[in-house]
Amino acid sequence: MQGGLDREFDRASASDTLFIRARSFVSSNTGLPKTDTFCYSSVPNLVGNPNLTHGETQNVLCRYPKTPRKATMSNSNQKNTSAFSQDTLAATSAPLLDVGRGNSPLKAEIMESISQIIDSGRFIGGPFVEFLEQSVAEACDAKFGIGCASGSDALLLALMAIDLQPGDEVICPSFTFFATASAIHRLGAVPVFVDIDPVSYNMDTQKITAAITNQTKAIIPVHLFGQCSEMEPIMAIAAEHGLRVIEDCAQSIGAAENGKPCGGFGDIGCFSFYPTKNLGGFGDGGMLTTNDPELADKLRLLANHGMRPRYHHSVVGINSRLDAMQAAALCAKIKHLDEYAAKRQTNAENYVQLFAEAGLSEQVCVPTSPANGKHVWNQFTIRIADGQRDAVRARLAEMQVGSEIYYPIPLHQQECFEYLEAQNNLIETEKAATEVLALPIYPELTLAEQKYVVECLSKVLVETSVDLKMQTA
Ligand SMILES: Cc1ncc(COP(=O)(O)O)c(C=O)c1O
Numbered sequence: 444m445q446g447g448l449d450r451e452f453d454r455a456s457a458s459d460t461l462f463i464r465a466r467s468f469v470s471s472n473t474g475l476p477k478t479d480t481f482c483y484s485s486v487p488n489l490v491g492n493p494n495l496t497h498g499e500t501q502n503v504l505c506r507y508p509k510t511p512r513k514a515t516m517s518n519s520n521q522k523n524t525s526a527f528s529q530d531t532l533a534a535t536s537a538p539l540l541d542v543g544r545g546n547s548p549l550k551a552e553i554m555e556s557i558s559q560i561i562d563s564g565r566f567i568g569g570p571f572v573e574f575l576e577q578s579v580a581e582a583c584d585a586k587f588g589i590g591c592a593s594g595s596d597a598l599l600l601a602l603m604a605i606d607l608q609p610g611d612e613v614i615c616p617s618f619t620f621f622a623t624a625s626a627i628h629r630l631g632a633v634p635v636f637v638d639i640d641p642v643s644y645n646m647d648t649q650k651i652t653a654a655i656t657n658q659t660k661a662i663i664p665v666h667l668f669g670q671c672s673e674m675e676p677i678m679a680i681a682a683e684h685g686l687r688v689i690e691d692c693a694q695s696i697g698a699a700e701n702g703k704p705c706g707g708f709g710d711i712g713c714f715s716f717y718p719t720k721n722l723g724g725f726g727d728g729g730m731l732t733t734n735d736p737e738l739a740d741k742l743r744l745l746a747n748h749g750m751r752p753r754y755h756h757s758v759v760g761i762n763s764r765l766d767a768m769q770a771a772a773l774c775a776k777i778k779h780l781d782e783y784a785a786k787r788q789t790n791a792e793n794y795v796q797l798f799a800e801a802g803l804s805e806q807v808c809v810p811t812s813p814a815n816g817k818h819v820w821n822q823f824t825i826r827i828a829d830g831q832r833d834a835v836r837a838r839l840a841e842m843q844v845g846s847e848i849y850y851p852i853p854l855h856q857q858e859c860f861e862y863l864e865a866q867n868n869l870i871e872t873e874k875a876a877t878e879v880l881a882l883p884i885y886p887e888l889t890l891a892e893q894k895y896v897v898e899c900l901s902k903v904l905v906e907t908s909v910d911l912k913m914q915t916a
Contacts, residue, residue, distance in 0.1 A: 527796070527890060537883050537892040539845030542718050544887035545783070546725075549775045556771035571770035576730065578777050579714065582697065583706035585732035587739035590765030591746050594693040594715025597729040598626035600763060601689045601711040602661070604741045607632050611660040615691075616646040617853040618872040619665040623691050624854045627663075633863065635659070636855045641871045642811065644824065644879075645672040651680050661687040666695035666705050668849070668881075669721065669787070669821035670812055674700050674708040681709075689713060692732075694821040696722050697784045701815050706732040711742070716773055721787070721821050722780055728769045786886035787820035793890060794823060794882070797897040806904060808878075822849060823884035831907045832878055838903040844896050847881045 546553075556571065563569065572590050580588035591597050607613065609631030615623050617636035624634040637654050640647045644667045651662065662681055664672035674690075681688045688709030692698075696714055698705045706712025716728035731742050744751055749760030776783075791810075798804045808826035812818035827835050836846050853872045854860055882896055 532891055534889065534891040534895040536843030537845060537896045539847055539883050540719055540885050541887065542723060552775045553772050556775065557768055560767045560771060566767050567764055569767045571767050571774050572765055575770045575773050575777065579730045580732055582780065583704045583712055583732045585707040585712065586734045587732065589731040589739060589742045589746065590770065591729045591731060592763040592765065593727040593729045594713060594717060595622035595626065596763040597713035597731050598622055598691060599629060600742055600745050601713055601731060602626050602630055603745050604738050605661060605687045605710065607660055610658060612656060612658040613661045613663060614651060614654050614659060615663040616665050617855040617869050618644060618850060618875055619667060619854065621854065623663055623665055636866055636869060638869045639871050639875060641875065643670055644668060644875060645670065648673040648676045651677065655684050659686060661689055663689045663691055665691040666698055668824055669695050669698055669819040671695065671698045671700040671705050671816050678708055694720065695819060697780055697819045699817040707734065710735065711738060721783060721819055722773060722776055724769050725772045726769060728765050728773065783886045784819045787884055790884050790888055790893060791820050791823055793893050797893060801897050801901045803901060803904065807900065820884050822881040824879050824881045826878040827880055828878060832880055834907055835903050836880055838906065839899055842899045844899045845883055848879060849881050851876055
């Protein structure tokens with residue numbers, strides 16, 4: 444049945460029937476990622492800027508990938524003329540994210556589920572939570588899924604479950620959201636930051652081994668912006684040194700390497716359902732995935748105060764549960780996850796084409812994805828060089844184009860981590876922090892809006908370059 448959690452599901456009265464129907468839908472929709480054919484186009488740096496004469500280039504910071512990578516665009520889109528029809532209505536703004544567009548088509552279905560929950564009086568646990576746990580586990584090729592209150596809690600619980608001790612070291616990137624390292628710190632352990640690969644923005648796999656010491660207990664690869672870290676080599680390093688691997692999958696549900704989804708490689712996968720994520724809820728929520736039955740059991744125990752049976756605490760856990768209403772909203776959305784990822788992929792391809800047509804491909808350093816991976820584009824992050832990024836962003840905002848900087852201050856430069864040994868080897872991390880700019884990429888973004896983004900960026904880059912010339916004249 445195409446539909447699963449559809450109207451029939453909504454009307455089902457017995458929750459078990461409802462659960463089974465929903466699950467059968469998800470199984471049919473969470474197969475291996477598609478293996479589209481892509482090509483890598485290396486466009487010479489000819490910038491469509493009237494202030495530049497032929498052959499003169501602006502400083503471009505695009506570095507070409509170390510390994511063959513596919514561009515975000517398929518062969519069929521590479522034409523001399525625009526691949527897009529000219530008749531789309533022009534847009535005059537483009538928000539960074541409009542969660543309402545994704546949520547409103549599902550509102551009736553979610554309201555119906557919430558109504559069932561209110562009637563049942565079961566607000567913690569229950570069929571929606573169980574369904575979501577099994578669906579996420581299945582989508583990650585993992586045996587177990589354990590709901591929790593947020594992605595931050597998922598990381599903390601994962602580190603608690605592997606018995607991280609004060610003084611232990613955990614290798615992670617500095618170019619990530621704060622929660623990756625705060626979970627380590629909260630257990631009295633020490634984050635050891637490793638620099639990123641400038642193309643993927645993920646931790647540079649080649650630099651991990653040098654960061655391992657006798658104190659190292661685990662590695663946390665973050666699959667940043669929707670792209671898998673190089674998990675096969677990372678797992679090999681971890682096996683060689685007897686280290687645990689906790690995957691930070693907060694931004695990457697559905698991403699894969701060689702057809703294997705993230706969250707199923709390491710000891711534990713940590714997911715976030717924060718509203719901006721690819722599977723975004725109506726508030727906070729998180730999920731842990733694992734293939735290890737002992738870890739799964741421990742994670743469940745730790746997420747419920749270490750309490751089993753009731754009022755008996757064998758270990759000190761925390762209160763971190765995914766509530767039923769949140770799970771109900773996520774159950775309605777998870778069946779569309781592949782569709783959302785496909786739309787994000789199309790939007791990424793559109794940008795590549797539009798930037799190429801505008802002659803901006805290299806000036807803005809368009810992101811790429813590896814030939815062996817499935818990118819799910821939580822963010823479409825370009826780079827703007829020469830210290831122009833913030834000025835460009837401010838001008839885009841004036842033109843009603845939303846953008847965001849993920850992340851302006853790397854973790855090793857945060858005040859709260861000043862106590863850590865100074866690290867001067869995070870060159871790519873520090874460079875990225877001054878240059879990255881995320882553009883709207885969410886599934887419901889229209890082509891007209893994307894055209895508007897590129898048009899505005901084109902104008903702004905011309906202006907900014909003029910400003911720069913005036914300053915340096
Ligand atoms: C890479 C990364 N890790 C962890 C988290 C924490 O997730 P949550 O906001 O659900 O606590 C986030 C959320 O922004 C994230 O982007």
